[in-house]
Amino acid sequence: MSNINLLIDVVLLAMLVLTTIAIVRIESLFAIVMLTGVFSLLAANIFIILDAVDVAFTEAAVGAGISTVLMLATIGITGYEQKRRRKISWVAPLIVVTITGAVLVYGTLDMPAFTDPEAPIHTHVAPRYINESPTEVGIPNMVTSVLASYRGYDTMGEVIVVFAALIGVLSLIGIREHKGDPKHLEPPARPVLQVMSKFMIPFIILFALYVQFHGDFGPGGGFQAGVIFAVAIILYALTFSQQDAMDLAPPRILKRLASLGVLIYGGTGVVSMLKGGNFLDYNVLAHDPVHGQHYGILVIEFGVGLTVACVMMLIFFAFISRGDRNP
Amino acid sequence: MMSLDLYNYWVVIFLMMAGFYMLIASNHLIRKIIGLNIFQTSVFMLYISLGKVAGGTAPIAAEGIDTYSNPLPHVLILTAIVVGISTTSLALALVIRIKESYDTVQEDEILELDSIADEEGS
Numbered sequence: 001m002s003n004i005n006l007l008i009d010v011v012l013l014a015m016l017v018l019t020t021i022a023i024v025r026i027e028s029l030f031a032i033v034m035l036t037g038v039f040s041l042l043a044a045n046i047f048i049i050l051d052a053v054d055v056a057f058t059e060a061a062v063g064a065g066i067s068t069v070l071m072l073a074t075i076g077i078t079g080y081e082q083k084r085r086r087k088i089s090w091v092a093p094l095i096v097v098t099i100t101g102a103v104l105v106y107g108t109l110d111m112p113a114f115t116d117p118e119a120p121i122h123t124h125v126a127p128r129y130i131n132e133s134p135t136e137v138g139i140p141n142m143v144t145s146v147l148a149s150y151r152g153y154d155t156m157g158e159v160i161v162v163f164a165a166l167i168g169v170l171s172l173i174g175i176r177e178h179k180g181d182p183k184h185l186e187p188p189a190r191p192v193l194q195v196m197s198k199f200m201i202p203f204i205i206l207f208a209l210y211v212q213f214h215g216d217f218g219p220g221g222g223f224q225a226g227v228i229f230a231v232a233i234i235l236y237a238l239t240f241s242q243q244d245a246m247d248l249a250p251p252r253i254l255k256r257l258a259s260l261g262v263l264i265y266g267g268t269g270v271v272s273m274l275k276g277g278n279f280l281d282y283n284v285l286a287h288d289p290v291h292g293q294h295y296g297i298l299v300i301e302f303g304v305g306l307t308v309a310c311v312m313m314l315i316f317f318a319f320i321s322r323g324d325r326n327p
Numbered sequence: 328m329m330s331l332d333l334y335n336y337w338v339v340i341f342l343m344m345a346g347f348y349m350l351i352a353s354n355h356l357i358r359k360i361i362g363l364n365i366f367q368t369s370v371f372m373l374y375i376s377l378g379k380v381a382g383g384t385a386p387i388a389a390e391g392i393d394t395y396s397n398p399l400p401h402v403l404i405l406t407a408i409v410v411g412i413s414t415t416s417l418a419l420a421l422v423i424r425i426k427e428s429y430d431t432v433q434e435d436e437i438l439e440l441d442s443i444a445d446e447e448g449s
Contacts, residue, residue, distance in 0.1 A: 006331065013338040020345045020365060029357060036361055043368050050379045051386070051396035055371070058408045065414050067364070074419040076359060078426045082355050082433070093352035101344040105337060113332035115381040117394075122380060125396045130386065140388040142398040143405065151402060159404040165413030172420040199435045218387065223409045308409060322423055 005049055012046045029080050030072075037068040053219040055212070061227040068314055073319040076249050081109040138290035139216040139297065147221065148297040149259025152280040155300075158266050159307055160239045163262050166311040175251045176321040190239060203234040210303045216294070222301040231265060233313050242320050252319055254310040261307030265300050272296070335376040342369035356422045356432045360415060367411050374400040 014312035019039045023032050040063025047056035112119035129146050137145040147155050212225030237245030269280040282296025337351050342365060349362025378400035386398035422432055 010331065010334065013335065017338060017341055023361065023365065024345050024349055029355070032358065032361060036364065039368070043372065046372065047375055050375045051374045051381075052378065052404070053385045055375060055401050055404050055408070058405050059368075059371070062408050062412045063368070067415060070412075070416055070419055071357065071361070074422060077423050078357065078432045082413070090352050093348055096351065097344045097348045099338055100347065104340045104343070108333050108336040108340070111333065112337060114335050114376060117380045117382075119377070121377050121400075122397055126399055129398055134388040140397065142386040142388065143401045146393050146398050146402045147405065152401070155405075155406060158410050161410050162413045165410075165417045168417045169420045172412045172417070172424055206350060219385070221405075223405060227409065287335055301335050311413065315413075318420070319423075 004188045006255075009046065009049050013041055013048065016042045016046065022047070027082065029075055029082065032069040033068060033074050033075065036071065038063045040064040040067070054141075054221065054224070057219055059187055059225065060225060062229060063233050066227060066234070066316070069316065070319055073316075073323055077319075078322050088164075110121045112237055128142055137293045137297070139294070141216055141218065141220075143219075144221050144297065144301070145293075146216050148300055149282060152300065155304070156280070159265055159304055162301070163307055165256060166258060166314055169315050170255075173318050174321050175314065175318045177246060177251065187284050193239045197235050201232050201236055204235070205229060208232065208309075212301065213272075213298075215301060216297060221304075222304030223308055226305040226310075227312055229305070229309040230312030231314070235318065238315070242317070246317060249275060250310070254314050258307050258310035258314065260312065261305070264303030264306065268296060268299050337375065339369045339373045339376065341373065342366075354434050356425065356434065357419075359434075360418050360422070363371070363418075364415060367407075371404045371407065374404050 012292065014040065019042060021034055023035045023039065026032055026035070040059055043063065044060040047053075047059055121137055129142055133142050133145040135148070137149050139145055208225045208229035211220035211228060212222060213318040215221035215225070233245055233249050236248065242250060268282075268285075272281045273279050275284040280296075280300075282293045283289035284294035285295050345364030346362045346364070346369060349365065350359050352363065353359050378397035380394060380396045381392040381394040384392055386395040386401065388395075407408075426432050427439065429440055431437060
């Protein structure tokens with residue numbers, strides 16, 4: 001790691017530590033949620049310095065975007081007030097935390113040095129992925145090849161977890177659709193924001209599609225694209241109204257599309273089985289194994305993107321539609 | 328730069344412990360969830376730090392580059408972030424339901440209401 005990168009790493013991590021101290025100490029919930037957005041953005045920058053461009057992408061979109069919005073929506077429902085605990089009990093937690101931290105620090109003393117190329121983590125499966133994947137899978141972005149092809153099972157599990165979380169949220173709070181409400185009850189109160197977001201939304205959606213379909217060659221893929229796409233709709237809902245966004249992306253259709261995404265992923269596996277290969281073995285999808293890999297990755301990334309985008313939008317709708325009842 | 332060999336890991340441990348402290352010491356459920364999120368991000372940071380290789384670049388194959396950082400931790404963490412936001416939203420949904428049932432999101436008041444309900448039940 002060059003010295004300048006190391007310096008950036010050290011400074012950004014120090015800023016992260018300061019942000020965390022502020023989050024722990026500040027009383028105001030609103031300030032804490034905003035600081036978690038800052039925290040995520042700093043984390044994304046550190047991921048870029050550490051070469052994890054795909055991860056940085058996701059962290060920026062998820063941590064600084066969607067999670068902040070969801071937290072604010074929740075605080076809007078639960079209220080800002082915090083009562084102090086009657087007996088102040090910060091000594092015991094502090095002791096527990098200090099002891100745990102000290103044990104962990106002791107554990108790091110045995111760890112290989114940061115950026116050491118001989119560390120055990122770099123000597124087992126990684127060389128295979130780095131050396132063989134450009135010819136075996138045929139796409140330059142190794143993260144995408146590992147994600148979608150070598151470890152396709154894992155990724156399918158993750159998509160199903162995301163889907164299961166959606167089912168959980170919908171069964172806990174559900175989405176309230178206000179049918180029959182006069183649509184534009186109040187005149188647009190935020191003309192500047194509305195004009196600007198109208199200008200930006202097409203570009204955000206275009207960018208999401210680029211990230212989706214260019215993920216084989218550059219940083220990106222279904223997870224990031226899905227989140228970015230959802231952010232476009234969330235921006236629309238925030239600057240216009242919830243009803244406008246729900247008319248644009250009706251929850252009834254989103255629910256079906258979210259399950260369709262999982263189905264596309266699993267279906268690709270079944271098709272490869274029917275063609276005589278193993279589950280999610282894309283080599284058999286076309287005459288040439290590398291072409292088969294291309295098709296397989298394109299299709300399952302589309303499934304991932306579809307599910308993630310729909311799940312994020314539905315979760316957002318669930319949270320803001322709940323907020324209407326308890327203002 | 329020997330002294331910086333373990334710097335990243337120590338920062339990770341500090342963040343982890345700060346999140347852990349928030350989780351066990353706060354009384355407000357949303358603060359607890361934020362603590363969990365900080366803990367989670369620190370684990371991400373640990374994995375990505377482990378994947379970095381000296382002199383390496385982002386793991387996207389290109390002409391003239393022969394050292395890449397390890398792509399495996401990137402894959403694991405990329406999906407973990409999206410799963411993380413899903414589970415966080417599930418936790419926030421639970422908080423909303425608790426607010427509606429108990430009319431509070433303070434842990435001690437919830438426990439108090441629970442113990443009153445237990446006494447009435449028995």
